[in-house]
Amino acid sequence: MEKYNPEEIEIKWQKKWEESELFKVKYNREKKKFYILEMFPYTSAQIHMGHVRNYTIGDVVARYKVMNKYNILHPIGYDAFGLPAENAAIKQNIHPKEWTYKNIDTIRRQLKRLGISYCWEREVITCDPEYYKWNQYFFIQFFKRGLVYKKKSPANWCPSCQTVLANEQVIDGKCWRCGEIVENKNLEQWFIKITEYAERLLDFSGIKNWPERVITMQKNWIGKSEGCEIYFYIPEIDEILSVFTTRADTLLGVTYLVLSPYHPLVEKITKVSSNSKEIEKFIERIKKASLTVQDILKIEKEGVDTKIFAVHPITQEKIPIWIGNYVLMEYGTGAVMAVPAHDQRDFEFAEKYNLPIKIVIKNPEWKEIPEKLEKAYENHGIMVNSEIFNGLDSEKGKEEVRKYLEKINKGKKSVYYRLKDWCISRQRYWGTPIPIIYCPKCGIVPEDEKNLPVKLPDEVKITGKGESPLKYVAEFLKCKCPVCGSNAERETDTMDTFVDSSWYFLRYASTWMENKPFDKDEVNYWLPVDQYIGGIEHAILHLLYSRFFVKVLKDMGFVNFEEPFENLLCQGMVIKDGAKMSKSKGNVVDPEDMIKKYGVDTLRLFILFAAPPEVDLEWSEKGIEGCWRFLNRVWRLHSEIKNYSEQNQEHDEKLKFMINKVVKGITEDIEKEFQFNTCIAKMMEFINFLNKELNEKKVSKYIVIECWKKFIKILYPFTPHICEEMWESLNEKNFLFNEDWPSYEELEIVEEKINIGVQINGKIRGNIEIPPDFDAEKIYNLLLNNEKFKKIIEGKKIIKKIYIPNRLINIVIEI
């Protein structure tokens, strides 16, 4: 028997697949379509285990769906713009373009070696001008629709990456890429109005099956908060101050107001205040203090009294106005009404500055309203000290107060979101140039569409310093205004790379298009993506931006669907020794080493078998050896079967029953939740069983071959190479890729006797053999013939007999 030689087999079949263009997308509108997509890789040096897991899962789905007669789109591309290319440029003195394309060649070779069934004709490379041209085109469309604007604002500045970051890219006050603490820097930036789509992004009804946690993360990120704006009149400056609250029911408990130091009314108030010196000192100190986003979280609550008063909209009382460091200008109206009795922050502030505390919500557990509170009571209760609202339940009171305020024009219903507009400017070279021109006569004008792409110049000096390298490339910078023709200058910032990945999945539908980003019919046929697979780390970033992009494109008539990804699977990480694989921890396992040692099929099998896809997978050298043994067993069994000549039919029906059961089980496990680990367990069980049957020689050659062919087909999506080799050696001419997934009949049970559990009062007491067609009564009579059960049951009053077919019988007796 020939030894299992994975490398030889795998390379042979990969070559054959390529030569026959097996995975090329076919034009076939009769079949049902299925778009299976894995998140494209960032073009860093090479593939790691996380990629192997991601792409293997996708490949199993793709091959399974093809065999189930779907028309498949399964593309791949490269997320090729971004900072690491520039860092490499500085470090290794290599051009970012060269570095990137070199890496793409490596990754492509590795993906091919993994045997993933991609349609290679549809590669997308985001740093290709033919691709980023459309980033610029979309930018201009967004600009024309008023969804793009420029403003100077405090930006998240990463001192290590020397560029700004979007809010989504700041994690715990640190840069998502390098972990450096993010600073604030005032810069002119381009923004996309994602906030206009906040409400639609909160609507997940167009999504079929996403992990609950991803939806929660997006909801948290958008952070919708429904409440009420309330107007307080300030007579001394004749202005109305608007505050936002979600607790209008506590309005009568307001004892002071607090403004953010950045609030627009602060200046006016300071002017007329008798305490202006103190205020100025305070504000200056606060503005200087808040350097990093992290610091803000730790700062102690402080404030200053303006000695100016506002009028309470209901009681007409004079309410003191303070300025406090804990009120954010970026959220709500930048001013809050303080209710120290029912908000812990306000409570602490009031204690510190001796401000009054007025209880207006009665905790149902209180017998009486306490003189003094230990801490704020933040829950709901009965409204007290609240004039006409007394006695109302505070939940209901919220509505009532709001309605009343609306009636007297002192407030209105209002909604705020945590979500901020998407800052897409990056002061870097290796990205899509923002197609904007600054003309001394016309101002800010977008580049003419027919001049796209605005190409990145190749000649550039990359320094890694805080300004875009494009500023120093004269040929790039100098241009003509597309409106008036005068000498003008280009924008030198480039786009966030998340713009690239917000629509790449649309480009795959028709990568050949030259005059359009994509063909409308093709995109509307293939999209939405039926199954998207990728890491959880993009739960907010990429997945939110893509949803937003598609919604805008729909509104502009480019596409006719609302959601890009109907089903999402977030695969878990591959970890070793309890930690994510990383160079710094020295626990990296290189996929190429594993392929050399065991072959791709074994690697794929292990990665699918060790855990369900969405759970973190602990790397185990012993575990992969187990999978290696399994494939060797399959291989040996295959040649045994070829030499097998037995005619004995005694167990033929049993074998047919078993393969039928396995096919059914695996089909269901894949359809249900992509439970590849249990699929593989079932195939292992079958192999154990078949091995025994062959040794006992109670099955006939004809049936063994028939069942074995079915087995090869169901193993195929998991370990395609070894299966093709076995298939071919059975004189089969077709690629398994073009074979149909085996069908299964509803199980005919052939056994004459089945074994069921016996429970007495729900407690398992043993088991008994019964003919399959017996009912509860007949089984009960059998039990009476059995020494053991007879002893327990005899003489007792039988209350109930419950028979669960093929599983167990439960006799309920009186004790």
Place this chain on the structure above:
RNA sequence: GCCGGGAUGGCGGAAAGGAAGACGCAACGGACUUAAAAUCCGUUGGGAGCUUGCUCCCGUGAGGGUUCGAAUCCCUCUCCCGGCACCA
């Protein structure tokens, strides 16, 4: 604090409300071998008993509940992971 997800042998993990621990790993015993590797065949949740292959008890983070029957459903709690958080 709010929201979401978890907790099952020595380990990774299985289990329509119906025999908990499939499958794999590790461990142990045996076969083959001069020997080892490889391979094959057994045993393997914990505890107790004896007549040694059978009987009993306990067991899915903890405690209650529903049910003939709960890892699974409900309530309370503990711990772990993830997200959001001076968000008004």
